[in-house]
Amino acid sequence: MTRSTIAKLPARLSFCVISVIAIATYNFWLRENFEAHLIILGFLLALTGLPHGAIDPAIARQAGWWEGAFGLLIFSLGYLALSVMVVAVWLIVPELFFVPMLIFSAWHFSEDWLDYFDRLACLAISSSVITLPALFYPEELLAIFAVLTPATGEIIVDSMRLVSVVSTLGVCALCLRAQRPNIVVLLELAVLFFSAFALPPIAHFTVYFCVLHSPIHLGRSLKKLGITKTLVYAVPFTVLSFVFGIILFISLPDIDVSSRFIQVIFVGLLALTVPHMLLIGLLNQQQERTV
Secondary structure, three states: OOHHHHHHHHHHHHHHHHHHHHHHHHHHHHOOOHHHHHHHHHHHHHHHHOHHHHOHHHHHHHOOOOOHHHHHHHHHHHHHHHHHHHHHHHHHOHHHOHHHHHHHHHHHHHHHHOOOOOHHHHHHHHHHHHHHHHHHOHHHHHHHHHHHOOOOHHHHHHHHHHHHHHHHHHHHHHHHHOOOOOHHHHHHHHHHHHHHHHOOHHHHHHHHHHHHHHHHHHHHHHHHHOHHHHHHHHHHHHHHHHHHHHHHHHHOOOOOHHHHHHHHHHHHHHHHHHHHHHHHHHHHHHHHHHO
């Protein structure tokens, strides 16, 4: 077991514990309170979700992509331009927006398990995490896509159900074939799959993105940058992300508050995630070329 693998065990064990608590809390307290789901998601995004992307300028600077105040300004404007472009594409042709974003997200999230499995296996895991809600909660997921991409929501959900079966069977086969499986990772996968069954789509996504994916990414960044530099970048850019979300919320049509929150959370998050995923992907390629 590598040093980096050992360093990730506490975060992964914490995820398992917190996820079990979240599943129990939802089923005994929050099942009928949809607004509470959105509020909790917003809080956790502020705590871990947005900060893990807000430190991208610091990561880019460490990689030598910019220097000085003018370099930071250019990098930030480029980052913002990509985010605005994503929102514009969704506003104009939402049908062309979500399928590429789901595929792109599956590739990005697959990096959470690269210390343990090869890329194809990791893609099977991330695809299962993303698509399993369509198998267990098709109506709830269809209601979400009816807000985000009404013309193709049913097709997307049906496709996700098929992908969920194939990818999950692939993950099960992978675990059965493993000669020396990591017990913590197997427990984590079991919790993730149980989360998709026991929690509705928004709650399941919240648990994965805010309790596992973002803390893992933040932990890596803390090791590279240190806590002071991380906070210097994370706080102001997280605040700017919230400002971006408020502007998007105000600019949306006058529909019910829950629908607008869904649009802001998912579209806004994807808008910020696209430049984040591009940055991480380009940095990984840069590191592979230098190895």
